[in-house]
Amino acid sequence: MSKIVRMKDIAAMANVSMGTVDRVIHNRGRVSADAQKKVMDVLEQINYKPNLIARTLSSSRNYRVAALLPDAELDPFWRSSIQGIQQAHSEHSQFGITISYHFFDPYSGDSFRQQAHDALESGPDGILLAPTLRQEALDFAGICREQQIPLVCFNTYIHELAPLAFIGQDLHQSGRLAAELMTMIAAPGTILVTHIGEQVQNSAHIGAKETGFREFVREKGSSHFEVNTVQLESPSRSGFKASLAQALETHPHTKGIYVTTSKAYEIARSLEELGKTDIRLIGYDLIDENLTHLRNGTINLLINQNSDRQGFLGISYLTDHLVFQKPIPTLQYLPLSIVTRENLNSYITSQEVN
Amino acid sequence: MSKIVRMKDIAAMANVSMGTVDRVIHNRGRVSADAQKKVMDVLEQINYKPNLIARTLSSSRNYRVAALLPDAELDPFWRSSIQGIQQAHSEHSQFGITISYHFFDPYSGDSFRQQAHDALESGPDGILLAPTLRQEALDFAGICREQQIPLVCFNTYIHELAPLAFIGQDLHQSGRLAAELMTMIAAPGTILVTHIGEQVQNSAHIGAKETGFREFVREKGSSHFEVNTVQLESPSRSGFKASLAQALETHPHTKGIYVTTSKAYEIARSLEELGKTDIRLIGYDLIDENLTHLRNGTINLLINQNSDRQGFLGISYLTDHLVFQKPIPTLQYLPLSIVTRENLNSYITSQEVN
DNA sequence: ATTCACATTGTGTACGTAAACATTTTTATA
DNA sequence: TATAAAAATGTTTACGTACACAATGTGAAT
Numbered sequence A, B: 001m002s003k004i005v006r007m008k009d010i011a012a013m014a015n016v017s018m019g020t021v022d023r024v025i026h027n028r029g030r031v032s033a034d035a036q037k038k039v040m041d042v043l044e045q046i047n048y049k050p051n052l053i054a055r056t057l058s059s060s061r062n063y064r065v066a067a068l069l070p071d072a073e074l075d076p077f078w079r080s081s082i083q084g085i086q087q088a089h090s091e092h093s094q095f096g097i098t099i100s101y102h103f104f105d106p107y108s109g110d111s112f113r114q115q116a117h118d119a120l121e122s123g124p125d126g127i128l129l130a131p132t133l134r135q136e137a138l139d140f141a142g143i144c145r146e147q148q149i150p151l152v153c154f155n156t157y158i159h160e161l162a163p164l165a166f167i168g169q170d171l172h173q174s175g176r177l178a179a180e181l182m183t184m185i186a187a188p189g190t191i192l193v194t195h196i197g198e199q200v201q202n203s204a205h206i207g208a209k210e211t212g213f214r215e216f217v218r219e220k221g222s223s224h225f226e227v228n229t230v231q232l233e234s235p236s237r238s239g240f241k242a243s244l245a246q247a248l249e250t251h252p253h254t255k256g257i258y259v260t261t262s263k264a265y266e267i268a269r270s271l272e273e274l275g276k277t278d279i280r281l282i283g284y285d286l287i288d289e290n291l292t293h294l295r296n297g298t299i300n301l302l303i304n305q306n307s308d309r310q311g312f313l314g315i316s317y318l319t320d321h322l323v324f325q326k327p328i329p330t331l332q333y334l335p336l337s338i339v340t341r342e343n344l345n346s347y348i349t350s351q352e353v354n
Numbered sequence C: 001a002t003t004c005a006c007a008t009t010g011t012g013t014a015c016g017t018a019a020a021c022a023t024t025t026t027t028a029t030a
Numbered sequence D: 001t002a003t004a005a006a007a008a009t010g011t012t013t014a015c016g017t018a019c020a021c022a023a024t025g026t027g028a029a030t
Helices: A007-014 A018-025 A033-045 A052-058 A076-095 A109-121 A134-146 A171-185 A200-221 A240-250 A264-274 A288-296 A307-322 A344-348 B007-014 B018-025 B033-045 B052-058 B076-095 B109-121 B134-146 B171-185 B200-221 B240-250 B264-274 B288-296 B307-322 B344-348
Strands: A063-070 A097-104 A126-129 A151-154 A165-168 A189-196 A225-232 A254-259 A280-284 A301-304 A331-333 A337-339 B063-070 B097-104 B126-129 B151-154 B165-168 B189-196 B225-232 B254-259 B280-284 B301-304 B331-333 B337-339
Touching (some): A007 A018, A007 A033, A018 A033, A052 B076, A063 A109, A076 A097, A097 A109, A097 A307, A109 A134, A126 A307, A151 A307, A171 B171, A189 A200, A189 A264, A200 A225, A240 A264, A254 A264, A264 A288, A288 A344, B063 B307, B076 B097, B076 B307, B097 B307, B126 B307, B134 B151, B171 B200, B171 B301, B189 B240, B189 B264, B200 B225, B254 B264, B264 B288, B280 B288, B288 B301, B288 B344, B337 B344
Parallel strands (some): A063 A097, A126 A151, A165 A331, A189 A225, A189 A254, B063 B126, B126 B151, B189 B225, B254 B280
Antiparallel strands (some): B301 B337
16 A cells, blocks of 8 residues: 655655755755754655656756777677667667767777777766776776766776776686586596787786686596696787697697687687697687687587676666666676577577567 | 757647647547648658656556466476566566566466466456466467457467567577587487476477477487487376386486476486486576585586576566557567586676665 | 537646755844 | 845746647538
């Protein structure tokens, strides 16, 4: 029977005007201690839930969100993040959300600083950030905090950033999962953990996966498997395939390769060219380049970081925070999705609507 | 620059009143051909998107939704569906959605009819249905169509129901996936597909999984694996373990068991009691009973039907349809999530909020 | 031409909140 | 005490839509 309580009702119960109730609820000040108490007393008795619909309609202002993430032209991994952001945007545009995009070179501090500057220039009410560069991200987060701009981060977890929300994957656990899967599908022998032309800045990020991987093997598979880390040339250089071949010669009993980034397709391509078919390959992310090899069997498993959903949730959370003033999760770990040839389509199909 | 167009603007452009615009947009009739044309012309030129916020606030009526699904007391599988429904409800209750629950015995037509009758009695504006009983569901859907009550179904796909939306899993593909996983982790030998005390009504439902499973093995694993179907006693009967032991004697080279329902824990328990440790076990759903065995390793893999998300989406779609009059997907297949010991937590953890 | 029935069109109010604005009360100052 | 300034409180309007209601216009029957 509990009818919905409105500000009007509270005003009546407390014997004050709606204006006063409004001032108390939003503590805008300019209220006598007496009135304050009267309203607070009522608020404690009843369970007032503001009507978010009415609130949104009333204060129908426009919110600007700046999305700051690497350029998908430079790394296709980010394509799906952008898709997720765009989908969230199209679902929320009616709430007066506009998004400006600022794409940076994921390995260039200068590029980041430039784009970050532009993002701030646009006078955003909220910022969505993929903090691939640690130090630059920290500096930027400081400015956001100074300027009181809500910051939501995704993909790369950096504890000290202390954003309003982080959305991503538990990387340590992700590494453990990869190891579990590898020990399930690979024959006993050597497992290579590959790092491909990585920059120093990313080392913490990648490190958590490797640590998790090794931890699992130590716990559960040390009798059958030996883990070795190899550093390969950047795929953009001609030496890439050679450096892989070299690694395989050094470790002749290699039965599996774990690629900690979305670049498994580069390894897959080289393995095909080298005619190696007895090596299990586990990598990350449903980018087109990987899917081809997952379908033809060169890549056996992919762990999906759900970066489309990361982008989607990032924008959704900012909308909830800005528009609806709803509480949002501080830390949102997404599922560690395992993708094979047979469940791939269930992860990438979109549905018709009516 | 494209300012948002309101009904007011359309009225001005077409030289009519807002009332007329309203009548045209909602084709409530009582409009002259002349006025109709004037408004339509404007509507074709501009891109009018109604403000759903304002619409919702204005027609702030209450919607009743009836949820009709099996009793979780009789089958724990349904617990998570209910959780999902409740979560969606708590997120949408501010939009004036109230839900009445009607739990039936999943194997009793009488029970279903009784609860379905109650559900209709409650005068719902929308219905969420888990159509476990085929014929009864068809009859019920007919009544819903007659009474023009929107019907959203989940979990069990029945084509002839033709609901507003179906949310669930592609069962054929689910079977294929199970087979792919089984051939990855099991040693060559016999694979058993088990049916546990199933009712006739569910045969179509379960059949799709088995067909998919066999199809995959035929295509990709026929040289190493032989698939056999076994029918076991209902776990409630004392003969369950014996019937399993009997099946394993009949098929002495059994290396894997595929349980097409959420009852893998029953098999796991019996396997433990029988001391069988070399048989891989793949089942469905993250119910507590299964998780225990997944954690201790008796169950190797679970395929998650995401029934919490099914319930959540079911209510969300009904809300979108009723409250926001948004288009919703006709057919929403959810991902075929693969769950292991190491990614289990990423599927069941909930987050703190701020 | 007058009246009535009916079709069409226009106007006003409600939804619940936020925020601008107007009014009253209190306090400080001369 | 008178008066201005400041503080507190109350009132009104806007947000965009839906819907009830009022006001026109049209044509037919008397």
